[in-house]
Amino acid sequence: MTAPVPGHEEVARALAHVSTLGRGFVIQPDSRPDGTPLGAECADREAIEVRLAAAGASLGTNEQRVAASWVQYELAGRLLAILVGTWSYHRIVVDPAGFAVGADRDMWHLAAPRPRAWRPAGIPVDDIVRLVVEQLEVLHRALRAHTSIAEGLLWGNAATSAARTLSGITETGPLARARALVSSALEVDPLRHRLNGGLDGKTTRRSCCLYYRSNDPRPCGDCPLIDSTAARIRRPV
Numbered sequence: 001m002t003a004p005v006p007g008h009e010e011v012a013r014a015l016a017h018v019s020t021l022g023r024g025f026v027i028q029p030d031s032r033p034d035g036t037p038l039g040a041e042c043a044d045r046e047a048i049e050v051r052l053a054a055a056g057a058s059l060g061t062n063e064q065r066v067a068a069s070w071v072q073y074e075l076a077g078r079l080l081a082i083l084v085g086t087w088s089y090h091r092i093v094v095d096p097a098g099f100a101v102g103a104d105r106d107m108w109h110l111a112a113p114r115p116r117a118w119r120p121a122g123i124p125v126d127d128i129v130r131l132v133v134e135q136l137e138v139l140h141r142a143l144r145a146h147t148s149i150a151e152g153l154l155w156g157n158a159a160t161s162a163a164r165t166l167s168g169i170t171e172t173g174p175l176a177r178a179r180a181l182v183s184s185a186l187e188v189d190p191l192r193h194r195l196n197g198g199l200d201g202k203t204t205r206r207s208c209c210l211y212y213r214s215n216d217p218r219p220c221g222d223c224p225l226i227d228s229t230a231a232r233i234r235r236p237v
Contacts, residue, residue, distance in 0.1 A: 006092050011115040014090040015082070022168040024081040027099070028111035035100035035111055042075075042139040045146070047105065052146055054106045060215025064147035069210045072139060072154050075108045077161035079132045082110070084165040088178040092117045093124045096135050123177075125184040129191060132158065152194070156207035159186055159194035160222060163203055195222075 006014075012029050019026045041047055048071070055067040079096050086094050095116040102109035120127060140154055162182050169178045183199055185191055197203040205222050212219045219225050 006117050006119065008115065011092065011094060011117045012112070014086050014092060014117075015094065015112050015115060018082060018085040018089060021085055022081075024077050024165075025085050025168055026110075027078075027082050028102075028109070030111060030113050035102055035113070038096060038099040038101050038110070038135060039138055041101040042135060043142055045142050048139070048142040049146060050105045052143075058106070059211075061213060063210075063213060065149045066210045066213050068143045068147050068149045069153060069157060070214075072136065072143060073157040073161065073209060075139060076132070076136055076158040077164065078108055078110060079135060080128075080158070080161045081165045081168060083128050083132065084162070084178050084181055085169060085174075086117075087120075087124060087128065087181065088169055088174040089171075092119055093127050093131070096131055123181055123184060125181060125188060128181065129185050129188045133190060150207065151190075152207045153209065155190040156194045156205050157209055159191045160203075160205055160209070162186060162191060163195065163199060166199065196224075 015027050016029055019028075036044075036047075051071045052064060052067045055070045056062060056064070059066060059070060061067065083094060083096065086092060094112070098112060098114045098116045100111045100113055102111065136154070136158060140151075143149060143154075162185050166175065166178055166182060169175045179199060186195060194206055195203050196206060203222050205220075205224050208223055208225050209220065212223065212225065
């Protein structure tokens with residue numbers, strides 16, 4: 001028997017609850033008058049150029065690929081946090097195709113004016129990977145209109161974002177469900193083979209997100225370049 005599709009109010013309550021888990025999980029319940037559909041924003045090369053400029057200024061870099069990594073990393077993290085968190089606590093899958101984006105292009109401020117969701121029969125690994133990848137692939141094409149950036153780096157960002165969603169989920173039941181979901185998602189292309197190590201121990205990326213080339217010249221905790229010459233020469237003395 002198919003479970004009933006959750007109504008708008010139920011989905012809105014679920015998203016409102018997940019927004020309390022931390023900054024990366026936040027999504028507004030409605031759209032502002034100047035909001036843009038997420039897919040349209042990701043495909044808008046002029047809008048992405050503005051985001052890259054804002055990211056470059058914040059990071060203190062004129063390297064477009066460093067800014068591009070940051071812009072993509074932030075969106076990947078927000079989408080995965082919202083989808084993983086909502087399913088882990090409320091057993092529903094929310095379609096990010098219904099999300100909107102605010103006019104402030106310093107960050108990805110997401111809203112859900114018309115959220116569509118459903119209750120999956122099991123762990124919705126393929127659904128959640130597919131939904132996030134569909135949005136990110138549009139963004140990747142727009143980013144590449146401005147700079148050359150490696151595919152492995154971008155999907156490494158998404159894989160790391162998936163793993164990091166677990167840090168915001170603390171209740172035993174939801175955390176167990178989130179771990180099962182994320183562990184399986186990291187075995188699905190294009191997230192597969194992006195990380196070394198498991199969720200129970202230290203995880204290391206197979207690609208660098210380039211954050212060490214910003215005005216905060218330090219490798220991230222899961223960076224594969226921690227002991228490399230490239231990273232050491234960027235660190236302040």
